[in-house]
Each structure stands twice: as structure tokens, then as C-alpha cells.
Amino acid sequence: MDNSLAVSVRGLRKRYGSVTALDGIDLEIARGEVFALLGPNGAGKTTTVEILEGFRDRNDGAVAVLGEDPAKAGRRWRARIGIVLQLSGEAELTVAEMVSQFAGFYPAPRDPAQVIELVGLAGLAGRRAHQLSGGQRRRLDVALGIVGRPELLFLDEPTTGFDPEARRKFWDLIRRLAAEGTTILLTTHYMPEAEALADRVAVLAGGRLVAVGEPAALGGQALREAQVGWEAADGRKELRTRTPTSVVAELAAQFGGEIPGLTITRPSLEDVYLDLIGAQR
Amino acid sequence: MTAHSMQRSAAPVSDLPALPGAWRTGLSMGRLEVVAFFRERQAVVFIFALPVVLLVLLGSIFGNQATAHGISVGQVFTAGMIAGGIGATSFQNLGLSIAAERERGSLKRLRGTPMPPAAYFIGKIILVFVCTVAEVLVLLAVGIAFYHLHLPTSAAKWWTLAWVYALGTIACSLLGIAISSLPRSATNATAVITLPFLVLQFISGVFVPYSDVPPWLQHIASLFPLKWMSQGLRSVFLPARAVALEPGHAWQHGQTAVVLLAWIAGGLVLCLRTFRWRSSRDG
Numbered sequence: 385m386d387n388s389l390a391v392s393v394r395g396l397r398k399r400y401g402s403v404t405a406l407d408g409i410d411l412e413i414a415r416g417e418v419f420a421l422l423g424p425n426g427a428g429k430t431t432t433v434e435i436l437e438g439f440r441d442r443n444d445g446a447v448a449v450l451g452e453d454p455a456k457a458g459r460r461w462r463a464r465i466g467i468v469l470q471l472s473g474e475a476e477l478t479v480a481e482m483v484s485q486f487a488g489f490y491p492a493p494r495d496p497a498q499v500i501e502l503v504g505l506a507g508l509a510g511r512r513a514h515q516l517s518g519g520q521r522r523r524l525d526v527a528l529g530i531v532g533r534p535e536l537l538f539l540d541e542p543t544t545g546f547d548p549e550a551r552r553k554f555w556d557l558i559r560r561l562a563a564e565g566t567t568i569l570l571t572t573h574y575m576p577e578a579e580a581l582a583d584r585v586a587v588l589a590g591g592r593l594v595a596v597g598e599p600a601a602l603g604g605q606a607l608r609e610a611q612v613g614w615e616a617a618d619g620r621k622e623l624r625t626r627t628p629t630s631v632v633a634e635l636a637a638q639f640g641g642e643i644p645g646l647t648i649t650r651p652s653l654e655d656v657y658l659d660l661i662g663a664q665r
Numbered sequence: 666m667t668a669h670s671m672q673r674s675a676a677p678v679s680d681l682p683a684l685p686g687a688w689r690t691g692l693s694m695g696r697l698e699v700v701a702f703f704r705e706r707q708a709v710v711f712i713f714a715l716p717v718v719l720l721v722l723l724g725s726i727f728g729n730q731a732t733a734h735g736i737s738v739g740q741v742f743t744a745g746m747i748a749g750g751i752g753a754t755s756f757q758n759l760g761l762s763i764a765a766e767r768e769r770g771s772l773k774r775l776r777g778t779p780m781p782p783a784a785y786f787i788g789k790i791i792l793v794f795v796c797t798v799a800e801v802l803v804l805l806a807v808g809i810a811f812y813h814l815h816l817p818t819s820a821a822k823w824w825t826l827a828w829v830y831a832l833g834t835i836a837c838s839l840l841g842i843a844i845s846s847l848p849r850s851a852t853n854a855t856a857v858i859t860l861p862f863l864v865l866q867f868i869s870g871v872f873v874p875y876s877d878v879p880p881w882l883q884h885i886a887s888l889f890p891l892k893w894m895s896q897g898l899r900s901v902f903l904p905a906r907a908v909a910l911e912p913g914h915a916w917q918h919g920q921t922a923v924v925l926l927a928w929i930a931g932g933l934v935l936c937l938r939t940f941r942w943r944s945s946r947d948g
Binding site: 437439459460462463465467469470471472473474475476477481485486488489490491492512528532 | 681682683684685689690693694697700701702704705765766769770771773774776777778779780781943
């Protein structure tokens with residue numbers, strides 16, 4: 385087993401009855417990496433993540449998470465991972481009580497008070513969990529996921545429903561955890577989030593991985609061509625090219641200076657993502 | 666921090682700090698279960714006030730009637746209501762609360778941690794024992810104050826009270842845990858759990874004196890723990906001559922213990938086989 389890998393998946397298959405949810409996934413996540421799993425609803429993101437978390441069994445394939453098979457791993461392994469789950473309600477316990485309770489499950493937990501401060505709930509430690517706002521509750525979820533000092537943290541759509549400021553703060557928190565060496569696997573529907581946080585992203589569609597790479601390079605050159613647009617005498621022109629600089633130089637020479645209505649755009653991660661999952665349909 | 670986690674992941678397994686044990690974790694979970702329970706006012710009122718209100722109501726309506734053997738109906742109701750109260754806090758409340766925890770994802774979240782599964786159940790057992798003891802004390806106080814109930818005077822009766830309480834509570838708790846997996850959602854749980862319990866209370870001598878229950882319903886009641894619990898408690902709290910009111914003209918302690926132990930064994934198997942940490946919607 386390659387010890388530099390936090391997650392190693394080969395030929396992962398999962399069927400629900402006659403429906404194939406995962407159709408041969410290969411995936412490697414290095415230790416210390418922030419990895420984002422993207423894909424439309426029903427593409428198999430949650431199934432993949434839950435197999436890696438040990439919540440779900442699989443039909444076929446080799447899976448190693450921190451060197452162990454999640455389907456067989458025990459408490460010692462659970463102590464090394466952190467899972468951030470969203471609940472639809474909470475007990476009548478305070479933030480401090482819950483974080484301390486979860487700290488008690490782990491052999492070498494972080495200090496609960498520090499964790500509460502780290503997620504930005506320091507002033508609310510005495511507040512009952514069900515009285516927190518949605519964003520605050522999500523921070524509590526994260527606190528419970530990281531209090532055990534996990535080597536690998538799973539985050540499933542962590543910022544859904546956040547306002548922009550809360551989202552930025554949350555991203556800072558994730559960056560801090562990553563800087564401390566925590567490997568992070570997150571799923572998200574929000575492309576700027578993947579761009580902001582992930583070292584690499586993977587796009588899952590129809591139970592297969594259709595692309596894996598750095599956010600800026602996803603989809604390869606073909607999907608990454610720049611689009612140059614300008615106002616010609618006979619209307620607006622657009623040209624896709626890998627060499628936008630020379631196109632602009634040519635146009636500048638042609639117009640003898642300013643190019644009217646010049647735009648140069650590169651496809652965003654979202655454009656590339658939509659191209660990728662569109663091609664699957 | 667980075668250096669620390671690096672060292673930790675590189676260390677051989679034997680050097681790692683020990684995982685917290687089930688008992689210690691379970692005890693601290695039990696403490697929080699109790700704290701959370703008593704903060705939930707609605708549940709507290711429902712669990713503790715309902716049997717008292719019913720006892721006072723039934724006692725006020727029928728309490729002054731005396732049975733053929735000079736036993737006050739108030740005494741009969743108090744003994745039965747204590748059995749019902751134990752069932753309400755163990756079977757009904759435990760079943761409903763676990764179903765709700767499963768539905769909102771608390772159980773799944775716990776399962777994702779290295780918490781020993783036994784710790785969760787130890788925590789629940791602590792909650793049930795605290796609640797049932799409190800329930801019994803409250804109902805005893807009401808019974809003694811208003812319905813001529815007397816605390817047992819002999820060691821034998823205290824011993825009967827102790828084992829009927831313990832076996833009854835354990836049996837009802839296991840059945841509560843088992844039935845919590847049955848409803849597909851917490852909203853259905855009320856129907857799946859509350860309804861059968863209500864019926865059992867009527868036919869097992871809680872709301873209606875057992876001797877007034879038609880024989881065919883008595884046969885059904887005999888299959889479940891509640892009838893035996895209330896019969897055992899009647900043997901503790903009613904005068905010896907009240908045995909004449911029992912259908913079998915005997916307190917049947919041996920049979921009571923056997924039925925409760927059988928339910929404990931069956932309930933344990935059922936729990937181990939059917940307990941789910943995830944809601945059914947969660948696939």
C-alpha cells in the first residue's frame with residue numbers, strides 16, 4: 385500500500401438493485417491534498433463518499449482509506465477520519481457540551497474550547513445547538529468533525545445555504561485545516577468553492593469519473609480554448625483559439641490600433657463542468 | 666500542529682493513545698442524555714405529568730369504590746399506573762426518542778466516530794433508569810398521599826418490587842429500542858409505538874382493573890410484559906387478600922419472572938438483529 389495516499393480506489397462499482405450507481409471509479413487522493421468531487425445530483429457523489437466513510441458497502445473494487453478497507457476498518461481507523469454531517473435537528477445540548485462529548489470519543493482530541501474558537505463559535509459555546517442559525521449550526525457540524533484531530537476530513541456540500549461572508553470565513557477555516565496537513569475530501573455544487581479550495585477536482589457523471597485535474601486545467605486544452613470577440617464591419621465575430629495573443633495582434637494590425645468591442649474570455653470551471661457533464665447526457 | 670500530526674501518523678499502532686472505553690464514554694453520554702431530557706420540557710411534562718393526571722382522574726372517578734374484598738380501587742390503579750409509568754418512560758419514550766435521533770441523523774453521526782456502540786446504549790440505559798426511578802417515586806408519592814397506598818413492609822415485598830421493576834424496565838427498554846427501527850419516519854413513530862402501548866395499558870390492568878378485563882383480552886395481555894409488571898406490582902402494594910381478585914387466584918411470581926426474562930432474551934436478539942444507525946430514507 386502506497387503510504388503517501390490518503391485515498392486509493394480501483395474499479396469501484398456499486399449497484400442498487402438493477403441500477404448501477406458507480407460504474408468503475410478509479411481515484412487517488414494524496415495525503416495533505418484538498419480534493420473536490422463535483423457532479424450533478426444522482427451522479428454518485430454521496431455513494432462514493434459514503435463508501436469511503438465506511439457507511440456503505442460496495443459490489444466490486446479495491447478501496448483503501450488511510451491504508452485500510454473502510455468496509456472492514458474498526459474504531460482505531462474511525463479515530464483517524466472526520467466526517468462532517470448535516471443534521472435536520474439537534475438535541476437540547478449546548479455547543480460546548482456537544483464538542484466535549486465528541487472529543488471524548490477520540491484518543492487524542494483537540495481542546496474543545498480551541499475547536500469552538502477555530503470554527504468561530506467562541507461567543508456561542510453556551511448556546512443550545514437547536515437555537516443556532518443555519519450557518520452557525522454548520523460550523524458546529526465542522527467542529528464535531530475536526531475535534532478528533534482527523535488525518536482525513538470528509539465535507540459533504542459544506543456551504544450550502546451560506547451567505548457570502550459566512551462562506552469566505554468557512555473557506556478560511558478549511559484552508560487552515562489544510563495548512564495543518566489535514567487531507568480534505570469535499571463535495572460541492574458551487575464551482576467557485578472548488579476553485580478556491582481544491583488542489584484537484586474530479587467530475588462524476590453517470591457513475592463514472594469523466595475528468596480529474598487541477599481546477600485551472602480541468603477538461604484539457606480542448607475545453608480550455610479562449611474565446612476572442614470583436615465588432616467587425618458586418619457584425620459581431622467570435623473565435624475560439626489556443627493562441628489569443630496572436631489573434632489579438634493580427635486584429636490590431638487589421639484595425640490599425642484599437643479593436644472595437646474586444647473581449648477575451650476563458651471558460652470558467654463552471655463552463656468546463658457543464659461541458660463535461662453535458663457530454664455525458 | 667503539522668509536525669504533531671505527522672508524528673502521530675508515522676507512529677506504530679502500539680504507541681498510539683488508547684481509545685476511550687465503552688463504560689467511561691457511556692457514563693458521560695448518560696449524563697448528557699439526562700441533562701438533555703430534563704431540558705426538553707414538553708417531554709418531561711408528558712412523561713411525568715400524564716400518569717399522575719390519569720391516576721388522579723381515574724382515582725377521583727372510581728377511587729372510592731371498594732372491591733368485593735375491601736380493596737380500594739385507588740390502590741389497584743396506583744399499582745397499575747406505576748407499571749404503566751415504567752412502560753411509558755422505557756418502552757414508549759425510548760422508542761420515540763431513538764426514532765427521532767435516527768431520523769435527524771444523530772445516530773449516523775455517532776456511528777461515524779470511534780464511539781463504542783455499547784456506549785450509546787449505556788447512555789440510554791442510564792437515562793431510562795433515572796426517568797423510571799423518578800416516575801415510580803412520583804406515583805408512589807401520589808398513591809400514598811391520596812389512595813391509601815402503603816410502602817412494602819417486608820423484605821420479601823421490597824425484593825419483589827426490585828426485581829419486577831428491574832426486569833420490567835429492561836424488557837420494556839429493549840422492546841423500545843427494537844420497535845424504534847420499525848417506523849420509517851419519526852412522524853410514523855407516534856402511531857407505531859404509542860398506539861400498541863395505549864392498547865396494552867387498557868388490557869393489562871393499568872387504566873382498567875385487570876379483573877374487569879374480558880378473558881380473551883386478558884389472554885392477549887398475558888403475552889406481553891406490561892400485564893406481568895402490573896400484576897407483580899399489585900402483589901407488592903395491595904394487601905395479601907387482594908390475590909382473590911387475580912384471575913389465577915395467585916400472584917404467579919415464577920411465571921412473571923419467566924415471561925419478563927423471555928422478553929429480555931427475545932428483545933436483545935431483536936435489537937442486535939434489527940438496530941439501524943441510519944434512517945430508511947438514507948438508504
